[in-house]
Amino acid sequence: MTFSKTLLSTALIAALAACSGADSDLPPANDMQTETVTPDSDMSMEDNTMSEDTMNDTAMDDNEMSDTMNAERGEVMKKDIMGADGEKIGAVTLTSLGMGGTEVKVDVSGLEQGTHALHFHQTGKCEGPEFKSAGGHFNPTDKEHGFDSANGPHAGDMENIDIGVNGEGIFTVVNERVSIRGDNSELPALLDADGSALMIHMKADDYTSQPSGAAGARVGCAVIKS
Helix, strand or coil: CHHHHHHHHHHHHHHHHHHHHHHHCCCCHHHCCCCCCCCHHHHHHHHHHHHHHHHHHHHHHHHHHHHHHHHHCCCEEEEEEEECCCCEEEEEEEEECHHHCEEEEEEECCCCCEEECEEEECCCCCCCCCCHHHCCECCCCCCCCCCCCCCCCCCCECCCEEECCCCCEEEEEEECCCECCCCCCCCCECCCCCCEEEEEECCCCCCCCCCCCCCCCEEEEEEECC
């Protein structure tokens, strides 16, 4: 009985020693490996970096598009606009856009407030006060007048312009149906044998009435000649 107790005590002591040895093989708490989680702030930084790259790419695309547009711009011509009394009331700047037509920038003063028609006329003469010397609308393709006409518009038809209360106006339109000289373009040239004229009318163009949109008297004229 005593021998059995001794064996049992010995076995119990050995088991406890084994358990203690197993615990000693475990690494300290500070050495335990932990899972690293990327903070939201780091993810946000990555998103911001991607966003900046995207913005830079977009900016490059915009610059390339701008360079392309500038590359298409050609000859620039500036002419005085004269009033019915023979005095200068402004200027028109024409810029060739190649196959895209002609950019028309007008800067005028001394006109009545309201909406006015703007056209190219067929002859490069501006003899006041009525400017009849400029002839009818520039229409080498034999169209009807007006954007709302079934067989329109004339090559010289353009959008109406608005003059402010001070009688001044600065505006830019693009006429896609004319060129300055016809160079590298199938569009009819404003600088043909007898030139042409830019005309501002007293009233608005209704875009329908023949032959000139019921635009009224001619109040501003610029000779388009070399």
